[in-house]
Each structure stands twice: as C-alpha cells, then as structure tokens.
Amino acid sequence: MSNDLPLPFSKNRTQEMLAFHRLLDIMDDLREKCPWDKKQTLESLRHLTIEETYELSDAILEGDKQEIKKELGDILLHIVFYAKIGSETGDFNITEVLNGICEKLIHRHPHIYGEVKVEDEEEVKRNWEQIKLKEGNKSVLGGVPQSLPALVKAMRIQEKARGVGFDWEEDHQVWEKVEEELSEFKAAVENGAKEDEFGDVLFSLVNYARFVGINPETALERTNKKFIKRFTYLEQKAKEAGKNLSEMTLAEMDFYWNEAKSL
Template sequence: MNSRENQLKAFDRLLTIMDELREQCPWDKKQTMETLRHLTIEETYELGDAILDQDLEEVKKELGDVLLHIVFYSKIGSETKDFDIADVCNSICDKLIHRHPHIYSDVKVENEADVKRNWENLKLKEGKKSVLEGVPKSLPALVKANRIQDKVAGVGFDWEEPQQVWLKVEEELQEFQDEVKAKNQEAMESEFGDVLFSMINYARFLKINPENALERTNKKFINRFQYLEEKAKSLNKNLKDMTLAEMDVFWEEAKRLPKQ
C-alpha cells in the first residue's frame, strides 16, 4: 500500500487536475453544484452496485468518481469564497472529534449502542430539534425507513427483543389482510406501508440491511429471468407464447446455476 506521503501527493495531484479542468475544459467550466447533483447521486449508486457485486477493482474506480465530485464541489465553493477542500476536511475532522468523546475525551462506553446513543445526544446538544432532522427528505422510502428506525433507536426508542418486532410484523400483516378483504384501496396502501416498515425494523434487529437484501434479490431475479429469455431464444420460442409450466422448467434450472 502507498505511504501517507504518496497518498497526500495523489490527493494534491487530483486537486491540481481539478484546477486545470475548471480553467481549461469547456464542460467543466460550465458545471454548477446544481448540474452536478444528479451525477453525484448516479455515481453513488454505481459505487453501491460495485460493493454489492464485491468487485473491488470497480469499487476503487467508483470511489475515485465520488472523490472527484467532492473535490469539484469544493472547487466551486472556493470560487465563491464560501469554502474550499481544506474547510471541508477540517469540518468533518472537527465533527468526528466532537462526536467521539470516548476517543478524544474521558467519556466511557461499553459497546456500539453506547456510541450511537452518545452520537445522537450530541447532535441534539448542537442545536438540532429532532434526531430525525438528519434524515434527507429525498432518500428512497426503504432507505429512509431504515435510517429513521436506526436514529430513534439511538436515543432508546426501540423494542427490546426481535420476537417483539416479529409479533408486530404479524399484527400488521393481519391488519393488511383485513383491508384487502374489505377492498379498501386507500387503507390497503396504508397498511401495506406499515407491513414494510415493520419488516424493515425486524431486519434491523437481525442485522440485515434491507436495501442490500432487496437489491440482491433484484439482481438474482434479473439473472434468472435473463437465463429464461436466453433458453427460450435458443428454442426459437417467444416468452409470450409459452405456458407458465414451460417457463417454470427453465426458471428452476436457473435457480440451480452457481451464484443465482
């Protein structure tokens, strides 16, 4: 691995290149924080894909893309004299030191739960009116639910045992089924949301990341369905003309394939 000196040289090289691009490249010169925003989100999702695929070479590349965006925003901030990359780095350093008093002060902690509880309490002391203020409004609903539950648990608002959460899941499932039988569309949607919220909570107790779990299932389904498409094509068949029984044969084959 690279020495700290080489790491700093590499970062300095990136800053220099960013200065040059901002001054000389027509595309880079035009960019604003607003135009970069959707690209940053896209890069973050690409990083997430690489992590789930356990493709470390791709993770390295995608981390570079994300780092470029951080440097780009900082460069724009320096042009308006609002902040630069040093301010960004010092800001997160100060936050980390302040929120880790068990490392940089004399606070004692017993476990990870104590650390998270201290973190949320410190945020409230910093002026936040709610522990949920830090949850971005634009987060996808599934990710947002997980973050909401994680944050309130950090201040002690939580179940004690996984079995209690599972009982809540069963309760919500029953309420959902009751509305399905009643054919009340609005109530069905509300109760279905409660089912999802309780399942996400149960996943948290089992230390399962629901977003990762669902995305792995998405990838698994895509792989199996594409296998089904390929098998049908090899037989000169159209999926629309095949029976479910015929398709199920290939589906079961796909399930037996490695890493499916």
Template sequence: MPITAPTTAHNSATAFERLLTIMNDLRENCPWDRKQTLESLRHLTIEETYELSDAILSGDMTEIKKELGDIMLHLVFYARIGSETNDFNITDVLNSICDKLINRHPHIYGDIDVNNDEDVKRNWEQIKLKEGNKSVLGGVPASLPALVKATRIQEKARGIGFDWENKSQVWEKVEEEMQEFKTEFNVENNEAIDHEKAEAEFGDLMFSLINYARFININPEDALEKTNRKFIKRFQHLENRAREQGKLLQDMTLAEMDIYWNEAKNL
C-alpha cells in the same frame, strides 16, 4: 499549449494534492468542467454513488477503487466551485469534518466511557441535539428512497433508546400487521378495496419488516437488491432458453416457462 500533468504520487497527501491540481487545471481550461455548477453535478454524483453501490454488492475491488475515485473527484469539484464564490474551500471542508468527528467521539478525544457501539450511537445523537438539531430525525434526508429512509429513521430512534426490547416483540408486530392487511384486503374477496387504506396498511407492514431485519442485522436495501439481481439472472436465463427453442415468452404457457425457471434456480 498543453499543460504539464502532475506526476504520479507515492503517498496519500501528495496524491490528494495531485487531484486538487488536476481539478484546478480542468476548471480553468476545460469547457465542460468550466460549465458545471453544484446543481448540474448533483445528479451525476447520485449516479456515481449508485455505481459504487453496485461494485460493492458485486465484490469487485477494482471497480470499488475506480468508483471511489469518481466520487472523490466530485467532492473536490464541489469544493472548487465553493471556493470561487468564497463560501468554502477544500480546507474548510476537511477541517469541518475533522472537527465534527473529534467532537462526536468524546470516548476517543475526551473522557467519556463507552461499552459498545450502541453507546457510541447514543452519544452521537445526543451530541447532535446539543449542536442545535431540533429533532433526532432531522438528519434523515427527505429525498432518501423510502426503504433506506425507513431504516435510517429506525436506527436514529434506536440511538436515543426508542426501540423494542427484543426481536420477538418485533416479529409479533410483523405478524400483527400482516394479519391486519390480510383481514382488510383478503385476496379471496373480490370486493373493491379502499386503495388509500390498503396502501397505508401495506406501508405499516413493510415498516415492521424493515424493523425486524434491523434486529437480525439484515440490511433490507441490500437484501432486496440481491433478490432483484437473482430474479434478473433467472429471468434472462428463461429468455435465452426460449430463444434457443425459437419461442417467444408471450406465446409460452406458465408451465413451459417454469421448466426453464427451475433450470435457472439450479445454476
């Protein structure tokens, strides 16, 4: 016998209750939903997060709303699974984040004065250490992609005052790392290179560039992704133009491909 679906809500509280009711119905009656575990949902949650990221970069508000809903579903799903083992439930989850936000915003809920967002970040990291964190960097997930991880490491170090004083110092470091890499691994020198050492030097160069990006308020992950998208768009134009001419890319010269590539740059 079908279950009566909860009706559309008209405020945030009842809309959240509607989602919880649906989640409970699915967990109890749907074979797929009954089968899921924290572990089985994990990779799906990561995928949904990247889909939200794509929607944000595209500026598609309809898709952003949709992807936020998907992620919200995952959050209540995890909480429902936690409630079945009596480890936690959605109320525990919500109270936990509320308590943390209150505790880490003493300039709002206490008597601490701040002058700007940097003061807020500094207080946040100091409070985390008082809560038991052994390292300022302890909150950086080990599984983060390296580019994002480098950004978060630098932000957290900045939060306790470990940072360059101005961007000119950071750029000097970029130039220093670039020169070290160029000197050590000059492309004009055909001698075999020490791959491990080259990798380390290249990592240092990337880390310094990410640091500079942070100083000029550029998110390196977003910047690189936009460049990826730009390259894909231009390369697909190149493929389409070659197809129109009845040609295969692998049979074309670089000069021939450059004609269509430059076309794409002007679109």
C-alpha cells in the same frame, strides 16, 4: 516541539498527500481549460453524484474490488469539484471541508478524543445522537434526508430512534408486530385502506430486519439481481428454442426458471 512545525509523515501518508494534491491540481486545470468542466455548477453536478453513488453501491454488492476502487475515485472527484466551485464563490474550500469533517469526528467521538467511557457500539450511537441534539438539531430524526428512498429512510428512522432508546427489547416482539400488521393488511385488502396498511407491513418488516442484523435495502437489491439473472436466463432459453416468452407455457417457463436456480 512547536505547534507551528510540520508534522512528520510516514512514506505512505506522504504519497497519499501527493496523490490528493495531484487531483487538486488537475481539477484546477479542468476548471480553467475544459469547456464542459467550466460550465458545471453545484446543481448540475448533483444528479451525476447520485448516479456515481449508485454505481459504487452496485460495485460493492457485486464484490468487484477494482470497480469499487474506480467508483471511489469518481466520487472523490465530485467532492473536489464541489469544493473547487465553493472556493470560486468564496463560500467554502477543500481545506474547510476537510477540517470541518475532522472537527466533527473529534467532537462526536469523545470516547476517543475525550474522557467519555463507552461499553459498546450501541452506547456510541446513543452518544452520537445526543451530541447532535446539543449541536442544534431540533429532532433526532431531523438528520434523515427527505429525498432518501423510502426503504432506506425507514431503516434510518428506526436506527435513529434506537439511538435514543426507543426500540423493542426482544426480536419476538418485533415479529409479533409484523404478524399484527400482516393481519391488518389482509383485512384492509377486503375492506379498504390497503396502501396505508401495506406501508405499515413494510415498515414493520424493515424494523424486524434491522433488529436481526439484516440491511433490508441490501437484501432486496440482492433479490432484484437474483431475479434479473434468472429471468435473463429464461429469456435466453426461449430465444434458443425460437420462441418469445409470451409463446411459452407457464410449465415451460417454470422448468427453465428452476434450471436457472440451480446455476
């Protein structure tokens, strides 16, 4: 079969392509006819994309599948929007975006598209980081975005260091480091340099969480949501009692807090 002939597609794949083509056509219409869409730039869309990403994150944590589907659509729209603007300036287009990620994935998965053999997930990660260095990255940590939230950044830094073999061997070693940093922080509270030592405590806790298979960002956000839910219940009970929270005793607040925990 000639390489110039179109590839056969399954019915589902054809439907996917038609749906994507429909989105591209709608984007063309909006960019030409809608006053708001016509004004947008790469820079003006940036903060909106960040917001959409956080909304997707919230939907995932809530386990709301329909909301996840909706937010994925919003993010896909943003990708198409950026590509449309790029095509107008002649810098890039959606075809180049799609082919670019396809080529990158093929290149970075030689165990799938080449002759490389791997034993497990960790070996895949190590190969990935080595390939990135060969592609021109000056540092293993160079791919960590500077604007990432600190907790997420700490996790990514540690994951990338692990990818080239720089890591602890046993989880008890990591926990001993946590205890060491806690001890140093306690001393610093009394003698100074509290912020630096507290940062070390957080970094070591992120390290331990990663080592035992916990995503610290997800864990902390679930705790945030849990606190908000219980505090909102506390506010509701205070309102039902005709009081402001500031008028309640700690004993009263503890009662309703413990009641919220059992819900």
